[in-house]
Amino acid sequence: MIGLVLVLVTLYLLWISYRQRQPTPLVAIAPLEARKPDLEDEATTAADLPEDEWFRLAQELANAGDFRLAARALFFSILATLARRDVIRIARFKSNMDYQLELGRRASSLGEAPALFNRLALIYESVWYGEHEANVAVLTQMHAHQERLRHAVE
Numbered sequence: 338m339i340g341l342v343l344v345l346v347t348l349y350l351l352w353i354s355y356r357q358r359q360p361t362p363l364v365a366i367a368p369l370e371a372r373k374p375d376l377e378d379e380a381t382t383a384a385d386l387p388e389d390e391w392f393r394l395a396q397e398l399a400n401a402g403d404f405r406l407a408a409r410a411l412f413f414s415i416l417a418t419l420a421r422r423d424v425i426r427i428a429r430f431k432s433n434m435d436y437q438l439e440l441g442r443r444a445s446s447l448g449e450a451p452a453l454f455n456r457l458a459l460i461y462e463s464v465w466y467g468e469h470e471a472n473v474a475v476l477t478q479m480h481a482h483q484e485r486l487r488h489a490v491e
Contacts, residue, residue, distance in 0.1 A: 376406045383416035384427040391417055395476070404471035405464060411476060412461040415454075415483050422490050424450070433458040450489035457482045 373394065374385040383391065391414035398407035416436065419425045424447065425439045437458060440451040460479055463469040 376409045382427055382429050383413040388414045388417035388421060399476055404476060407476055408461055408464045408471045408479060411479050415457055418487055424490050448489050450486055453482050453486040453489060
């Protein structure tokens, strides 16, 4: 009798083990929607998206007529570019002045990059924190400086 109980228990344990080895079929669910960072939130940083996504977002916002937020997205694209090239390290606690100082420490190897970033930061801050109006001309100027900066750090 004890032998029969042991055989039944063993068979039961083998059946459980076999069942656990079979892969559970995955059920398709709706893909997650990419969430856009809140550009109005001061806690949003350039590290929240890659540079090309920031640039695409800047274009979308400019096309929608929101030039102020487009300028912020474009500036974040610039910061993300510099971070990807290991010129700066993005951190929530850093100000644009911190990034300028970081670039300044590497000035000898970066050519005109620190001066270009300083101009970009001034334009961005005058729009984001100041009273200057963001418009197509401002975004065009920022983009031109961005392209020169990108070439300077390559």
